[in-house]
Amino acid sequence: MTEPILKCQNICFSYHNSNGETRALTNISFQVNKGELLAIVGPSGCGKSTLLSIIAGLLKPESGEIFMNEQENLKIGYMLQQDHLLEWRTIWKNVLLGPEITKTLTKEKEDLAYKLLSDYGLLKFKDKRPGELSGGMKQRAALIRTMVMEPGLLLLDEPFSALDYQTRLMVSADIGNIIRKSGITAILITHDLSEAISLADRIIVLTRRPATVKNDIPVHLTLPEDSLLSARSAPEFNSLFTLLWKEISDEYCGENC
Amino acid sequence: MNIVEKTADISASQKLYLKMHRRHHHIVTLMRLLVLILFLVLWEYSGRAGIIDTFFFSSPSMIVSFFIKMLLDGSFFLHTGITLLETLFSFLLITLISMLAATVLWYSKTFSEILEPYLVILNSLPKSALAPLFIVWLGTGINTIIVAGVSVAIFGSIISLYTGFKHVDNEKLKLIYTLGGNRFSAFCIVVLPSSIPTILSNMKVNIGLALVGVIIGEFLAARKGLGYLIIYGSQVFQLNMVITSIFILCVIAMGLYQCIQWTEHLYKKRT
Numbered sequence: 001m002t003e004p005i006l007k008c009q010n011i012c013f014s015y016h017n018s019n020g021e022t023r024a025l026t027n028i029s030f031q032v033n034k035g036e037l038l039a040i041v042g043p044s045g046c047g048k049s050t051l052l053s054i055i056a057g058l059l060k061p062e063s064g065e066i067f068m069n070e071q072e073n074l075k076i077g078y079m080l081q082q083d084h085l086l087e088w089r090t091i092w093k094n095v096l097l098g099p100e101i102t103k104t105l106t107k108e109k110e111d112l113a114y115k116l117l118s119d120y121g122l123l124k125f126k127d128k129r130p131g132e133l134s135g136g137m138k139q140r141a142a143l144i145r146t147m148v149m150e151p152g153l154l155l156l157d158e159p160f161s162a163l164d165y166q167t168r169l170m171v172s173a174d175i176g177n178i179i180r181k182s183g184i185t186a187i188l189i190t191h192d193l194s195e196a197i198s199l200a201d202r203i204i205v206l207t208r209r210p211a212t213v214k215n216d217i218p219v220h221l222t223l224p225e226d227s228l229l230s231a232r233s234a235p236e237f238n239s240l241f242t243l244l245w246k247e248i249s250d251e252y253c254g255e256n257c
Numbered sequence: 258m259n260i261v262e263k264t265a266d267i268s269a270s271q272k273l274y275l276k277m278h279r280r281h282h283h284i285v286t287l288m289r290l291l292v293l294i295l296f297l298v299l300w301e302y303s304g305r306a307g308i309i310d311t312f313f314f315s316s317p318s319m320i321v322s323f324f325i326k327m328l329l330d331g332s333f334f335l336h337t338g339i340t341l342l343e344t345l346f347s348f349l350l351i352t353l354i355s356m357l358a359a360t361v362l363w364y365s366k367t368f369s370e371i372l373e374p375y376l377v378i379l380n381s382l383p384k385s386a387l388a389p390l391f392i393v394w395l396g397t398g399i400n401t402i403i404v405a406g407v408s409v410a411i412f413g414s415i416i417s418l419y420t421g422f423k424h425v426d427n428e429k430l431k432l433i434y435t436l437g438g439n440r441f442s443a444f445c446i447v448v449l450p451s452s453i454p455t456i457l458s459n460m461k462v463n464i465g466l467a468l469v470g471v472i473i474g475e476f477l478a479a480r481k482g483l484g485y486l487i488i489y490g491s492q493v494f495q496l497n498m499v500i501t502s503i504f505i506l507c508v509i510a511m512g513l514y515q516c517i518q519w520t521e522h523l524y525k526k527r528t
Contacts, residue, residue, distance in 0.1 A: 058434055078435035084428055088450050088528055101438040101446065129528075149436065 004031040004069065005185050006055070006153060011064035013050055014210075023210035024050045028064070030204055030213055032153070032185060037176075039188045039196035041244065042206030042214075043251045048189045051211070052078070052155045055187070077151025079159045083142035085130035091117075091141050092126045098149040109148060116144045120178065135163050136171045143175055147182070154179065154186040160195065172199065193244045197221075198232055203244065208251045215247055315500045323497040324504075337505055340471060340482040343399060344513065347406025347467040351414055352460060354407070359418035363448065364440060369419065380412035385473050397478035405474030410466035414459055421455030422448050457521045464513045472506070483509075 011028040014021045024047035032038050042048055053059040055066060056078050068074045085094045095113050099105040117123045120140045122133075130138055139159060146154065159175070160168045176199045179186050190196050196203050197219060205215040221234035267275075297317045303309045304316035311319060327333035362369040388405050395401040425448050433443040475484025483502045490498030 056435055058431070080428060080432055080435070082428060084426075084432045086429070086447065086450070088453075097446070098436040101433060101436050101442045145436075 003034045004067075005034045005074065006069070007031040007067040008055070009065045009067070011051070011054060011061045011066070013047070013054060013059065013061050025054075025061075026210040026212050028206075028211065028213055030216065032187060034069075034185055035183050036201050037179060037186045037188065037199060039190060039200030039203045040206060041190060041193060041196050041203060041248065042211060043208045043248060044191055046206050046209050046251075047211040048206065049157055051206075052157050052187065052189055055153075056155055074152040075149060076153050076155060077146040077149050078155045079142060079146050079157065081158045082162045083130070083138040085138055085141055085145075087130055090127050090129060091122065091133070094130065095141060095144050095148060097145055102149075112150070113144065113148050116147055120144060134167070136167045136174070139163065139171050140174065143178065152185065154184050156186060156188040158189055158191065160190075160192075168195075193241055193248070194232060194237075197237060197240050197244070205244065205247045214251075217243065312494075313496055315497050319497050320501050320504060323501045327501065333505075336481055336483050336486055336502075337509070339399075340475065340484065340506075341509060343402050343406060343471045343474070343482065344464070344468050344509075346403050347410075347471055348460075348464050348513075350403065350407050351410045351463050351467060355411055355414035355418055355459075355463075356456075358415045359422055360444065362415070362419045363422040363444065376412055376416055380416055384409045384470065388473055388477050391474075392478045397480075401478045402471055402474030402482070405478075406467045406470035409470030409473070410463045413466070414463055417459050417462075418452070418456065421452045421459070425451050453524060457517065457524065461514060461517050461521075464517055465510065468506075468510055468513065 008031070009029050011025055012023075013025040014023045016022075028051060030038075040048055040051065050059065054061050056076050085091070086097070089097075092113070093100075095117065096105060096109065099109045114123075117126055120143075122137060122141055122144070125133055125137065125141075130141070133141065139162075142159075160172045163171055172195055188196070188199060198221075200219055203217045203219060204213055205217065206212065207214045217240070219236075219240060221236050300314075301317045304311040304314065304319075324333070327336075362372065384405070387408055388401075391401045391404050391408075395404060429447045429451075430443045433447055438446065471482075472484040472487075475482040476488050479485040483506055486502040487499050490496065490502065
């Protein structure tokens with residue numbers, strides 16, 4: 001469990017425009033272990049999404065390095081804030097978008113997609129258009145689209161923020177279970193502290209911009225049963241929440257007080 | 258959409274609504290026809306009563322008899338055919354070229370920035386000013402007329418398609434990149450399909466403009482076609498010829514527009 005799958009070292013990144021430079025990240029260093037679900041929380045606009053884009057290779061860090069575990073042959077799956085299912089395709093075609101783009105569409109991929117759809121209860125919506133599905137189902141379809149690529153590391157960029165509160169509780173528990181069962185390593189970005197506590201094995205707190213790692217908090221909840229909704233009633237939940245809240249509100253205070 | 262199916266068990270209020278809806282529809286159709294008939298009757302009457310001079314204004318009966326004459330000597334098919342052919346050719350060329358150009362502009366931001374002022378100038382230039390140039394370069398004939406047709410619509414078409422392509426949700430493009438795609442696959446998978454409504458409405462504008470360009474071209478450089486008939490008829494004071502040609506043009510314009518409308522309808526039905 002302690003074998004690092006990804007290591008970020010002194011990542012720095014700035015956005016440039018003609019009015020000047022906005023430093024987004026300074027000296028971010030952390031590692032993710034295999035099978036771990038790491039949550040990253042921080043004040044809004046602190047550069048969390050930028051960090052994920054850098055890990056995914058969509059942006060290049062200005063300095064610093066990212067080490068991936070060589071043996072793992074690490075494929076990265078990225079789940080965006082919104083489902084972004086393409087309305088003119090059926091769910092089936094949407095789910096198989098990744099293999100279609102990388103031209104790796106094989107019988108095995110189709111079987112995997114089929115299995116995932118039936119596991120997540122979307123099989124009977126296979127030939128439906130995204131518009132006919134509820135928000136939660138769409139988010140699950142988006143997760144399947146990511147999982148079909150068989151990623152070794154899953155990046156989740158506030159994947160529940162577009163949902164209403166009730167759906168959000170259900171879907172986050174749901175997706176948390178799926179991730180845990182598949183044993184996949186994941187990095188979850190969120191601004192919802194209780195979501196972070198109930199889902200993650202470890203939480204990294206970022207400071208406000210330019211973001212740097214402020215704290216690294218392991219999460220151990222004693223759960224009456226292995227259900228993620230019950231995580232919110234674990235005895236450690238409140239103290240962790242208070243701790244995280246203090247860390248984050250310090251950051252806001254630094255700005256406003 | 259939950260549209261109540263036409264089954265036996267529709268409620269009384271729904272029945273009433275449907276009845277009113279149908280009645281409204283009938284009234285609109287009826288009134289439209291009435292306006293046309295009234296206009297034609299008034300025209301015919303004023304001609305016969307000597308209120309207007311039919312030598313200058315023609316009359317519905319004269320137009321019909323001229324039209325029959327055109328049908329009998331085959332000149333209707335020759336002139337209408339050539340105008341239709343030129344319009345369709347121009348339209349196809351406009352669609353093809355503007356799609357290609359807009360794709361290239363979308364692909365390279367630098368390139369589009371360089372070309373932007375030129376496109377804006379060429380788009381706002383009155384294209385009929387170019388027609389004499391085309392005649393000198395290409396002679397009088399079908400080539401000049403097709404080029405004239407293309408020139409009227411092409412720049413506006415490129416600009417509106419490019420704007421449509423550019424407005425595709427950036428996050429959707431990001432999705433394609435996270436799935437391992439490049440800019441080309443992003444174009445094929447996201448930009449093109451999501452721009453189909455833009456492309457279709459652009460086609461509706463283009464088919465009309467192509468017809469405008471073709472008629473301008475025929476005014477200046479043709480021996481065949483409805484534009485030629487209009488100019489020739491006005492020169493020899495054959496106003497029957499002019500007005501009949503204009504009527505045929507009306508029908509063509511409507512028909513072409515309906516074709517695209519119908520394509521759009523098919524597309525919407527499919528999705």
